[in-house]
Amino acid sequence: MKIRGVLLDLSGVLYMADQVIPGSPEALARLxxxxxxxxxxxxxxxxxxxxxxxxxxxxxxxxxxxxxxxPPRAVRGWLEAENRRCSLLVHPRLEPEFSGLVADxxxxxxxGDAAETFTYARxxxxxxxxxxxxxxxxxxxxxxxxxxxxxxxxxxPFVHALEYASGQTAxxxxxxxADFFHLAVxxxxxxxxxxxxxxxxxxxxxxxxxxxxxxxxxxxxxKYRPSDEDRLAGTDAWVADDLAAVVDRLLQK
Amino acid sequence: MKIRGVLLDLSGVLYMADQVIPGSPEALARLxxxxxxxxxxxxxxxxxxxxxxxxxxxxxxxxxxxxxxxPPRAVRGWLEAENRRCSLLVHPRLEPEFSGLVADxxxxxxxGDAAETFTYARxxxxxxxxxxxxxxxxxxxxxxxxxxxxxxxxxxPFVHALEYASGQTAxxxxxxxADFFHLAVxxxxxxxxxxxxxxxxxxxxxxxxxxxxxxxxxxxxxKYRPSDEDRLAGTDAWVADDLAAVVDRLLQK
Numbered sequence: 001m002k003i004r005g006v007l008l009d010l011s012g013v014l015y016m017a018d019q020v021i022p023g024s025p026e027a028l029a030r031l032x033x034x035x036x037x038x039x040x041x042x043x044x045x046x047x048x049x050x051x052x053x054x055x056x057x058x059x060x061x062x063x064x065x066x067x068x069x070x071p072p073r074a075v076r077g078w079l080e081a082e083n084r085r086c087s088l089l090v091h092p093r094l095e096p097e098f099s100g101l102v103a104d105x106x107x108x109x110x111x112g113d114a115a116e117t118f119t120y121a122r123x124x125x126x127x128x129x130x131x132x133x134x135x136x137x138x139x140x141x142x143x144x145x146x147x148x149x150x151x152x153x154x155x156x157p158f159v160h161a162l163e164y165a166s167g168q169t170a171x172x173x174x175x176x177x178a179d180f181f182h183l184a185v186x187x188x189x190x191x192x193x194x195x196x197x198x199x200x201x202x203x204x205x206x207x208x209x210x211x212x213x214x215x216x217x218x219x220x221x222x223k224y225r226p227s228d229e230d231r232l233a234g235t236d237a238w239v240a241d242d243l244a245a246v247v248d249r250l251l252q253k
Numbered sequence: 254m255k256i257r258g259v260l261l262d263l264s265g266v267l268y269m270a271d272q273v274i275p276g277s278p279e280a281l282a283r284l285x286x287x288x289x290x291x292x293x294x295x296x297x298x299x300x301x302x303x304x305x306x307x308x309x310x311x312x313x314x315x316x317x318x319x320x321x322x323x324p325p326r327a328v329r330g331w332l333e334a335e336n337r338r339c340s341l342l343v344h345p346r347l348e349p350e351f352s353g354l355v356a357d358x359x360x361x362x363x364x365g366d367a368a369e370t371f372t373y374a375r376x377x378x379x380x381x382x383x384x385x386x387x388x389x390x391x392x393x394x395x396x397x398x399x400x401x402x403x404x405x406x407x408x409x410p411f412v413h414a415l416e417y418a419s420g421q422t423a424x425x426x427x428x429x430x431a432d433f434f435h436l437a438v439x440x441x442x443x444x445x446x447x448x449x450x451x452x453x454x455x456x457x458x459x460x461x462x463x464x465x466x467x468x469x470x471x472x473x474x475x476k477y478r479p480s481d482e483d484r485l486a487g488t489d490a491w492v493a494d495d496l497a498a499v500v501d502r503l504l505q506k
Contacts, residue, residue: 115373116372116374118373119372119373120369120370120406123371123410127404127410128403131397131404144384144418151381151384152380153373153380153414153418156418157376157413157414157415157417157418160417161406161410161414164409165396165397165406165410
Protein backbone atom coordinates (compact mmCIF):
# COMPACT_ATOMS: atom_id res chain seq x y z
CA MET A 1 0.00 0.00 0.00
CA LYS A 2 1.18 3.50 -0.76
CA ILE A 3 2.77 5.35 2.17
CA ARG A 4 0.94 8.62 2.91
CA GLY A 5 2.59 9.50 6.23
CA VAL A 6 5.66 8.61 8.28
CA LEU A 7 6.25 8.17 12.00
CA LEU A 8 9.84 8.57 13.12
CA ASP A 9 11.56 7.48 16.29
CA LEU A 10 14.09 10.03 17.53
CA SER A 11 17.11 8.52 19.28
CA GLY A 12 18.82 6.00 17.02
CA VAL A 13 17.18 7.37 13.85
CA LEU A 14 17.98 11.10 13.89
CA TYR A 15 20.80 11.12 16.44
CA MET A 16 22.75 8.93 18.85
CA ALA A 17 24.04 10.22 22.19
CA ASP A 18 24.10 13.87 21.06
CA GLN A 19 25.66 13.04 17.66
CA VAL A 20 23.64 13.51 14.49
CA ILE A 21 23.51 10.30 12.44
CA PRO A 22 25.21 11.11 9.11
CA GLY A 23 22.72 11.51 6.26
CA SER A 24 19.65 11.79 8.50
CA PRO A 25 19.24 15.60 8.28
CA GLU A 26 19.31 15.48 4.47
CA ALA A 27 16.97 12.47 4.38
CA LEU A 28 14.50 14.28 6.61
CA ALA A 29 14.65 17.35 4.38
CA ARG A 30 13.85 15.19 1.35
CA LEU A 31 10.85 13.66 3.15
CA UNK A 32 9.56 17.15 3.95
CA UNK A 33 10.11 18.27 0.36
CA UNK A 34 8.01 15.31 -0.83
CA UNK A 35 5.10 16.70 1.21
CA UNK A 36 4.60 13.62 3.42
CA UNK A 37 3.07 14.41 6.80
CA UNK A 38 5.40 13.42 9.64
CA UNK A 39 5.14 12.75 13.34
CA UNK A 40 8.10 12.27 15.65
CA UNK A 41 7.39 9.74 18.39
CA UNK A 42 9.03 9.76 21.78
CA UNK A 43 8.22 7.85 24.95
CA UNK A 44 10.10 10.43 27.01
CA UNK A 45 7.95 11.58 29.93
CA UNK A 46 10.69 12.73 32.28
CA UNK A 47 10.89 16.07 30.48
CA UNK A 48 8.23 18.16 28.71
CA UNK A 49 7.84 18.18 24.94
CA UNK A 50 9.50 21.59 24.67
CA UNK A 51 12.65 20.16 26.21
CA UNK A 52 12.72 17.45 23.52
CA UNK A 53 12.16 19.99 20.72
CA UNK A 54 14.92 22.24 22.10
CA UNK A 55 17.31 19.29 22.20
CA UNK A 56 16.47 18.44 18.58
CA UNK A 57 16.94 22.09 17.58
CA UNK A 58 20.39 22.09 19.17
CA UNK A 59 21.24 19.16 16.91
CA UNK A 60 19.95 21.08 13.88
CA UNK A 61 16.53 19.44 13.59
CA UNK A 62 13.67 21.95 13.49
CA UNK A 63 10.49 20.12 14.47
CA UNK A 64 7.12 21.87 14.75
CA UNK A 65 5.30 21.46 18.05
CA UNK A 66 2.44 19.80 16.19
CA UNK A 67 4.81 17.21 14.74
CA UNK A 68 6.08 15.92 18.09
CA UNK A 69 3.74 13.18 19.27
CA UNK A 70 4.36 12.26 22.89
CA PRO A 71 2.49 10.17 25.48
CA PRO A 72 1.20 13.30 27.28
CA ARG A 73 -0.28 14.46 24.00
CA ALA A 74 -1.84 11.03 23.42
CA VAL A 75 -3.28 11.06 26.94
CA ARG A 76 -4.68 14.60 26.47
CA GLY A 77 -6.40 13.52 23.27
CA TRP A 78 -7.80 10.40 24.89
CA LEU A 79 -9.08 12.28 27.97
CA GLU A 80 -10.71 14.93 25.78
CA ALA A 81 -12.32 12.36 23.48
CA GLU A 82 -13.70 10.49 26.50
CA ASN A 83 -14.57 13.73 28.33
CA ARG A 84 -12.73 12.61 31.43
CA ARG A 85 -10.45 14.19 34.01
CA CYS A 86 -7.36 12.77 35.69
CA SER A 87 -5.11 12.91 38.67
CA LEU A 88 -1.36 12.75 38.04
CA LEU A 89 1.65 10.77 39.14
CA VAL A 90 4.13 12.47 36.82
CA HIS A 91 7.25 14.55 37.14
CA PRO A 92 6.23 18.04 38.37
CA ARG A 93 7.77 19.67 35.30
CA LEU A 94 5.33 17.66 33.15
CA GLU A 95 2.21 18.84 34.98
CA PRO A 96 1.62 21.89 32.74
CA GLU A 97 1.04 19.51 29.81
CA PHE A 98 -2.21 18.43 31.52
CA SER A 99 -3.58 21.88 32.31
CA GLY A 100 -7.36 21.98 32.37
CA LEU A 101 -7.69 18.21 32.63
CA VAL A 102 -6.78 17.63 36.29
CA ALA A 103 -9.48 17.26 38.93
CA ASP A 104 -9.78 15.96 42.48
CA UNK A 105 -11.65 12.66 42.62
CA UNK A 106 -10.93 12.09 38.92
CA UNK A 107 -11.55 8.53 37.72
CA UNK A 108 -8.30 8.30 35.72
CA UNK A 109 -4.80 8.15 37.16
CA UNK A 110 -2.03 9.07 34.71
CA UNK A 111 1.48 7.79 35.42
CA GLY A 112 4.63 9.11 33.78
CA ASP A 113 8.34 8.66 34.40
CA ALA A 114 8.37 10.65 37.63
CA ALA A 115 12.06 9.82 38.29
CA GLU A 116 13.16 11.03 41.74
CA THR A 117 9.62 12.20 42.48
CA PHE A 118 8.47 8.56 42.67
CA THR A 119 8.24 8.70 46.46
CA TYR A 120 6.46 6.23 48.71
CA ALA A 121 3.93 8.91 49.66
CA ARG A 122 3.09 9.72 46.04
CA UNK A 123 2.94 6.07 44.98
CA UNK A 124 0.68 5.34 47.94
CA UNK A 125 -1.63 8.23 47.11
CA UNK A 126 -1.84 6.96 43.51
CA UNK A 127 -2.54 3.42 44.73
CA UNK A 128 -5.40 4.68 46.90
CA UNK A 129 -6.91 6.47 43.90
CA UNK A 130 -6.80 3.16 42.01
CA UNK A 131 -8.44 1.30 44.89
CA UNK A 132 -11.16 3.95 44.87
CA UNK A 133 -11.91 3.01 41.27
CA UNK A 134 -9.65 5.23 39.15
CA UNK A 135 -8.44 3.71 35.86
CA UNK A 136 -4.69 3.33 35.44
CA UNK A 137 -3.22 5.00 32.33
CA UNK A 138 0.53 4.64 31.82
CA UNK A 139 2.63 6.77 29.47
CA UNK A 140 4.87 3.81 28.56
CA UNK A 141 6.13 0.60 30.11
CA UNK A 142 9.85 0.77 29.36
CA UNK A 143 12.03 -1.09 31.84
CA UNK A 144 15.15 1.05 32.07
CA UNK A 145 17.43 3.32 30.11
CA UNK A 146 21.12 4.09 30.05
CA UNK A 147 22.43 7.24 31.71
CA UNK A 148 26.08 8.34 31.85
CA UNK A 149 26.34 7.02 35.44
CA UNK A 150 24.63 3.68 34.74
CA UNK A 151 21.27 2.06 34.04
CA UNK A 152 18.23 3.79 35.54
CA UNK A 153 14.70 2.65 36.23
CA UNK A 154 12.19 3.86 33.66
CA UNK A 155 8.41 4.15 34.08
CA UNK A 156 7.59 0.44 33.56
CA PRO A 157 8.68 -0.92 36.95
CA PHE A 158 6.50 1.64 38.74
CA VAL A 159 3.52 0.87 36.51
CA HIS A 160 3.97 -2.82 37.29
CA ALA A 161 4.14 -2.04 41.00
CA LEU A 162 0.77 -0.26 40.81
CA GLU A 163 -0.69 -3.01 38.64
CA TYR A 164 0.34 -5.71 41.10
CA ALA A 165 -0.92 -3.74 44.10
CA SER A 166 -4.27 -2.81 42.57
CA GLY A 167 -4.95 -5.89 40.46
CA GLN A 168 -5.51 -3.62 37.43
CA THR A 169 -3.86 -3.80 34.01
CA ALA A 170 -2.75 -0.38 32.80
CA UNK A 171 -3.92 1.22 29.57
CA UNK A 172 -0.56 2.08 28.00
CA UNK A 173 -0.43 5.20 25.83
CA UNK A 174 3.16 5.06 24.67
CA UNK A 175 5.15 2.83 22.31
CA UNK A 176 4.68 -0.12 21.67
CA UNK A 177 0.96 0.04 22.53
CA ALA A 178 -1.36 -0.09 19.51
CA ASP A 179 -3.54 2.66 21.04
CA PHE A 180 -0.58 5.04 20.93
CA PHE A 181 0.24 4.35 17.27
CA HIS A 182 -3.43 4.71 16.36
CA LEU A 183 -3.66 8.10 18.06
CA ALA A 184 -0.55 9.28 16.19
CA VAL A 185 -1.96 8.04 12.87
CA UNK A 186 -5.32 9.70 13.55
CA UNK A 187 -3.47 12.91 14.37
CA UNK A 188 -2.34 12.97 10.71
CA UNK A 189 -5.84 12.14 9.47
CA UNK A 190 -4.65 8.84 7.99
CA UNK A 191 -5.39 5.12 8.34
CA UNK A 192 -2.86 2.76 9.99
CA UNK A 193 -2.10 0.84 6.79
CA UNK A 194 -1.04 4.04 5.00
CA UNK A 195 1.58 4.95 7.58
CA UNK A 196 5.19 3.78 7.96
CA UNK A 197 6.91 3.69 11.34
CA UNK A 198 10.71 3.94 11.25
CA UNK A 199 12.76 3.05 14.30
CA UNK A 200 15.83 1.34 15.72
CA UNK A 201 13.99 -0.65 18.43
CA UNK A 202 12.68 -3.85 16.89
CA UNK A 203 10.12 -4.39 19.64
CA UNK A 204 8.99 -0.94 20.70
CA UNK A 205 9.08 0.73 17.29
CA UNK A 206 8.75 -1.86 14.54
CA UNK A 207 6.82 -4.82 15.95
CA UNK A 208 4.61 -2.49 17.96
CA UNK A 209 3.68 -0.61 14.78
CA UNK A 210 3.16 -3.79 12.75
CA UNK A 211 0.85 -5.24 15.44
CA UNK A 212 -1.12 -2.00 15.28
CA UNK A 213 -1.63 -2.45 11.52
CA UNK A 214 1.00 0.05 10.37
CA UNK A 215 3.91 -0.64 8.09
CA UNK A 216 7.29 -0.86 9.80
CA UNK A 217 10.96 -0.39 9.01
CA UNK A 218 13.92 -1.21 11.20
CA UNK A 219 17.05 0.89 10.66
CA UNK A 220 20.53 -0.50 11.28
CA UNK A 221 21.54 2.49 13.39
CA UNK A 222 21.14 3.26 17.10
CA LYS A 223 20.51 0.27 19.34
CA TYR A 224 20.08 -2.08 16.32
CA ARG A 225 21.69 -5.52 16.60
CA PRO A 226 21.79 -8.02 13.66
CA SER A 227 19.77 -10.58 15.66
CA ASP A 228 16.87 -8.09 15.68
CA GLU A 229 16.21 -8.92 12.03
CA ASP A 230 15.23 -12.51 12.93
CA ARG A 231 12.34 -11.14 14.93
CA LEU A 232 10.80 -9.60 11.82
CA ALA A 233 10.34 -12.98 10.13
CA GLY A 234 6.73 -13.51 9.11
CA THR A 235 5.94 -9.80 8.99
CA ASP A 236 5.98 -7.33 6.10
CA ALA A 237 8.44 -5.11 7.91
CA TRP A 238 11.65 -4.34 6.08
CA VAL A 239 15.14 -3.33 7.11
CA ALA A 240 17.26 -0.41 5.88
CA ASP A 241 20.79 0.72 6.66
CA ASP A 242 19.69 4.10 7.92
CA LEU A 243 17.06 6.83 7.46
CA ALA A 244 18.69 7.90 4.20
CA ALA A 245 18.12 4.40 2.77
CA VAL A 246 14.51 4.43 3.98
CA VAL A 247 13.85 7.71 2.17
CA ASP A 248 15.60 6.48 -0.98
CA ARG A 249 13.21 3.56 -1.11
CA LEU A 250 10.11 5.60 -0.24
CA LEU A 251 10.70 8.30 -2.81
CA GLN A 252 11.69 6.05 -5.73
CA LYS A 253 8.35 4.27 -5.46
CA MET B 254 -0.01 -37.70 61.15
CA LYS B 255 0.62 -36.64 64.72
CA ILE B 256 1.29 -32.92 65.24
CA ARG B 257 4.66 -32.30 66.92
CA GLY B 258 4.90 -28.55 66.44
CA VAL B 259 2.68 -25.56 65.65
CA LEU B 260 3.23 -22.41 63.60
CA LEU B 261 0.94 -19.51 64.49
CA ASP B 262 0.08 -16.42 62.53
CA LEU B 263 -0.19 -13.34 64.75
CA SER B 264 -2.78 -10.80 63.58
CA GLY B 265 -6.18 -12.44 63.24
CA VAL B 266 -5.22 -15.42 65.44
CA LEU B 267 -3.92 -13.87 68.66
CA TYR B 268 -5.30 -10.34 68.26
CA MET B 269 -7.17 -8.04 65.88
CA ALA B 270 -6.46 -4.33 65.64
CA ASP B 271 -4.98 -4.11 69.14
CA GLN B 272 -7.73 -6.24 70.70
CA VAL B 273 -6.94 -9.69 72.07
CA ILE B 274 -9.17 -12.36 70.48
CA PRO B 275 -11.20 -13.87 73.35
CA GLY B 276 -9.94 -17.31 74.35
CA SER B 277 -6.65 -17.07 72.46
CA PRO B 278 -4.45 -16.33 75.51
CA GLU B 279 -5.81 -19.34 77.35
CA ALA B 280 -5.54 -21.54 74.26
CA LEU B 281 -1.90 -20.53 73.79
CA ALA B 282 -1.18 -21.32 77.46
CA ARG B 283 -2.66 -24.81 77.01
CA LEU B 284 -0.49 -25.39 73.92
CA UNK B 285 2.59 -24.41 75.90
CA UNK B 286 1.55 -26.62 78.82
CA UNK B 287 1.28 -29.55 76.38
CA UNK B 288 4.98 -29.04 75.56
CA UNK B 289 4.51 -28.50 71.82
CA UNK B 290 7.24 -26.37 70.24
CA UNK B 291 5.83 -23.17 68.74
CA UNK B 292 6.90 -20.58 66.25
CA UNK B 293 5.07 -17.31 65.63
CA UNK B 294 5.23 -16.27 61.98
CA UNK B 295 5.04 -12.69 60.80
CA UNK B 296 5.74 -11.17 57.40
CA UNK B 297 6.25 -7.78 59.03
CA UNK B 298 9.50 -6.24 57.81
CA UNK B 299 8.67 -2.59 58.40
CA UNK B 300 9.69 -2.91 62.06
CA UNK B 301 12.30 -5.10 63.77
CA UNK B 302 11.39 -8.31 65.58
CA UNK B 303 11.78 -6.63 68.96
CA UNK B 304 9.02 -4.18 68.04
CA UNK B 305 6.69 -7.09 67.24
CA UNK B 306 7.54 -8.84 70.51
CA UNK B 307 6.96 -5.63 72.50
CA UNK B 308 3.58 -5.16 70.84
CA UNK B 309 2.61 -8.75 71.71
CA UNK B 310 3.79 -8.22 75.30
CA UNK B 311 1.58 -5.12 75.58
CA UNK B 312 -1.34 -7.36 74.63
CA UNK B 313 -0.32 -9.87 77.29
CA UNK B 314 1.44 -12.39 75.04
CA UNK B 315 4.96 -13.23 76.23
CA UNK B 316 6.86 -14.67 73.25
CA UNK B 317 10.52 -15.69 73.48
CA UNK B 318 12.83 -14.13 70.89
CA UNK B 319 13.62 -17.63 69.61
CA UNK B 320 9.93 -18.29 69.01
CA UNK B 321 9.35 -15.35 66.67
CA UNK B 322 10.20 -16.47 63.14
CA UNK B 323 10.41 -13.53 60.76
CA PRO B 324 11.65 -13.07 57.19
CA PRO B 325 14.88 -11.37 58.36
CA ARG B 326 15.57 -14.40 60.48
CA ALA B 327 14.85 -16.70 57.55
CA VAL B 328 17.17 -14.64 55.33
CA ARG B 329 19.95 -14.70 57.93
CA GLY B 330 19.68 -18.46 58.16
CA TRP B 331 19.73 -18.83 54.40
CA LEU B 332 22.73 -16.48 53.94
CA GLU B 333 24.67 -18.28 56.65
CA ALA B 334 23.87 -21.72 55.24
CA GLU B 335 24.97 -20.58 51.78
CA ASN B 336 27.93 -18.63 53.16
CA ARG B 337 26.90 -15.52 51.26
CA ARG B 338 26.74 -11.81 51.97
CA CYS B 339 24.10 -9.27 50.97
CA SER B 340 23.35 -5.66 50.28
CA LEU B 341 20.10 -4.27 51.67
CA LEU B 342 17.05 -2.40 50.48
CA VAL B 343 15.22 -2.46 53.80
CA HIS B 344 13.93 0.06 56.31
CA PRO B 345 16.94 1.54 58.15
CA ARG B 346 15.60 0.37 61.51
CA LEU B 347 15.77 -3.24 60.19
CA GLU B 348 19.46 -3.03 59.22
CA PRO B 349 20.77 -4.23 62.62
CA GLU B 350 19.05 -7.58 62.01
CA PHE B 351 21.61 -8.23 59.25
CA SER B 352 24.74 -7.27 61.17
CA GLY B 353 27.80 -9.18 60.04
CA LEU B 354 26.20 -10.25 56.77
CA VAL B 355 26.36 -7.03 54.74
CA ALA B 356 29.14 -6.42 52.25
CA ASP B 357 29.87 -4.14 49.32
CA UNK B 358 29.67 -5.98 46.01
CA UNK B 359 27.61 -8.74 47.66
CA UNK B 360 25.89 -11.06 45.21
CA UNK B 361 22.56 -11.05 47.07
CA UNK B 362 20.16 -8.12 47.34
CA UNK B 363 17.66 -8.37 50.20
CA UNK B 364 14.45 -6.35 49.92
CA GLY B 365 12.09 -5.62 52.82
CA ASP B 366 9.12 -3.33 53.33
CA ALA B 367 11.17 -0.14 53.30
CA ALA B 368 8.04 2.06 53.48
CA GLU B 369 8.91 5.76 53.06
CA THR B 370 12.55 4.84 52.48
CA PHE B 371 11.62 3.31 49.11
CA THR B 372 13.09 6.27 47.22
CA TYR B 373 13.95 6.41 43.54
CA ALA B 374 17.65 6.66 44.41
CA ARG B 375 17.58 3.56 46.62
CA UNK B 376 15.44 1.56 44.18
CA UNK B 377 17.81 2.53 41.38
CA UNK B 378 20.88 1.52 43.38
CA UNK B 379 19.22 -1.85 44.11
CA UNK B 380 18.33 -2.27 40.43
CA UNK B 381 21.95 -1.65 39.44
CA UNK B 382 23.11 -4.32 41.91
CA UNK B 383 20.69 -6.75 40.24
CA UNK B 384 21.95 -5.86 36.77
CA UNK B 385 25.48 -6.50 38.03
CA UNK B 386 24.42 -10.05 38.86
CA UNK B 387 23.11 -9.93 42.43
CA UNK B 388 20.31 -12.38 43.27
CA UNK B 389 17.01 -10.86 44.37
CA UNK B 390 15.72 -12.09 47.76
CA UNK B 391 12.39 -10.66 48.92
CA UNK B 392 11.08 -10.83 52.48
CA UNK B 393 7.48 -11.26 51.30
CA UNK B 394 5.32 -10.32 48.35
CA UNK B 395 2.20 -8.94 50.04
CA UNK B 396 0.32 -6.38 48.00
CA UNK B 397 -0.96 -3.93 50.60
CA UNK B 398 -2.21 -3.65 54.15
CA UNK B 399 -4.76 -1.54 55.99
CA UNK B 400 -3.63 1.41 58.08
CA UNK B 401 -5.90 3.77 60.06
CA UNK B 402 -5.64 6.36 57.26
CA UNK B 403 -6.28 3.90 54.40
CA UNK B 404 -4.65 1.12 52.38
CA UNK B 405 -0.88 1.26 52.03
CA UNK B 406 1.56 -0.36 49.63
CA UNK B 407 3.34 -3.37 51.10
CA UNK B 408 6.61 -4.91 49.90
CA UNK B 409 5.16 -6.85 46.93
CA PRO B 410 4.70 -3.97 44.48
CA PHE B 411 8.33 -2.92 44.93
CA VAL B 412 9.57 -6.48 44.50
CA HIS B 413 7.55 -6.73 41.28
CA ALA B 414 9.02 -3.43 40.09
CA LEU B 415 12.54 -4.80 40.54
CA GLU B 416 11.58 -8.13 38.96
CA TYR B 417 10.15 -6.41 35.87
CA ALA B 418 13.13 -4.08 35.55
CA SER B 419 15.78 -6.78 35.98
CA GLY B 420 14.05 -9.74 34.36
CA GLN B 421 14.71 -11.78 37.54
CA THR B 422 12.22 -13.71 39.65
CA ALA B 423 12.72 -13.08 43.36
CA UNK B 424 13.42 -15.81 45.90
CA UNK B 425 10.71 -15.05 48.45
CA UNK B 426 11.52 -15.79 52.10
CA UNK B 427 8.21 -14.89 53.72
CA UNK B 428 4.71 -16.38 53.73
CA UNK B 429 3.35 -18.02 51.56
CA UNK B 430 6.66 -19.23 50.07
CA ALA B 431 7.44 -22.89 50.77
CA ASP B 432 11.08 -22.00 51.52
CA PHE B 433 9.92 -19.83 54.41
CA PHE B 434 7.73 -22.52 55.96
CA HIS B 435 10.52 -25.07 55.56
CA LEU B 436 13.01 -22.82 57.35
CA ALA B 437 10.54 -22.32 60.22
CA VAL B 438 9.94 -26.07 60.47
CA UNK B 439 13.67 -26.82 60.40
CA UNK B 440 14.14 -24.23 63.14
CA UNK B 441 12.06 -26.52 65.41
CA UNK B 442 14.01 -29.60 64.26
CA UNK B 443 10.88 -31.14 62.75
CA UNK B 444 9.65 -32.36 59.36
CA UNK B 445 6.96 -30.42 57.41
CA UNK B 446 4.32 -33.14 57.74
CA UNK B 447 4.54 -33.06 61.54
CA UNK B 448 3.80 -29.36 61.80
CA UNK B 449 0.47 -27.52 61.80
CA UNK B 450 0.18 -23.93 60.55
CA UNK B 451 -2.74 -21.94 61.99
CA UNK B 452 -3.81 -18.70 60.35
CA UNK B 453 -6.68 -16.45 59.24
CA UNK B 454 -5.36 -15.86 55.69
CA UNK B 455 -6.47 -18.73 53.48
CA UNK B 456 -3.82 -18.05 50.84
CA UNK B 457 -0.79 -16.76 52.71
CA UNK B 458 -1.13 -18.95 55.83
CA UNK B 459 -3.11 -22.07 55.03
CA UNK B 460 -2.65 -22.85 51.34
CA UNK B 461 0.98 -21.71 51.51
CA UNK B 462 1.62 -24.17 54.33
CA UNK B 463 -0.26 -27.01 52.64
CA UNK B 464 1.69 -26.52 49.39
CA UNK B 465 4.87 -26.72 51.46
CA UNK B 466 3.81 -30.12 52.85
CA UNK B 467 2.64 -28.91 56.26
CA UNK B 468 -0.77 -29.39 57.78
CA UNK B 469 -2.98 -26.30 57.80
CA UNK B 470 -5.91 -24.88 59.72
CA UNK B 471 -7.96 -21.82 58.89
CA UNK B 472 -9.52 -19.97 61.83
CA UNK B 473 -12.79 -18.08 61.47
CA UNK B 474 -11.35 -14.97 63.13
CA UNK B 475 -9.43 -11.98 61.75
CA LYS B 476 -9.75 -11.44 58.01
CA TYR B 477 -11.59 -14.77 57.51
CA ARG B 478 -14.58 -14.74 55.13
CA PRO B 479 -16.90 -17.74 54.64
CA SER B 480 -15.98 -18.00 50.95
CA ASP B 481 -12.39 -18.75 52.01
CA GLU B 482 -13.49 -22.25 52.98
CA ASP B 483 -14.27 -23.12 49.34
CA ARG B 484 -10.61 -22.64 48.52
CA LEU B 485 -9.63 -25.46 50.85
CA ALA B 486 -11.55 -28.06 48.85
CA GLY B 487 -9.32 -30.93 47.80
CA THR B 488 -6.80 -30.32 50.60
CA ASP B 489 -6.50 -31.88 54.05
CA ALA B 490 -6.72 -28.47 55.70
CA TRP B 491 -9.47 -28.03 58.25
CA VAL B 492 -11.36 -25.06 59.64
CA ALA B 493 -11.94 -24.06 63.28
CA ASP B 494 -13.88 -21.24 64.88
CA ASP B 495 -10.83 -19.80 66.62
CA LEU B 496 -7.50 -20.74 68.19
CA ALA B 497 -9.31 -22.16 71.23
CA ALA B 498 -11.15 -24.62 68.99
CA VAL B 499 -7.88 -25.57 67.26
CA VAL B 500 -6.25 -26.37 70.58
CA ASP B 501 -9.32 -28.32 71.76
CA ARG B 502 -8.97 -30.56 68.73
CA LEU B 503 -5.18 -30.89 68.95
CA LEU B 504 -5.12 -31.82 72.62
CA GLN B 505 -8.03 -34.29 72.58
CA LYS B 506 -6.16 -36.42 70.01
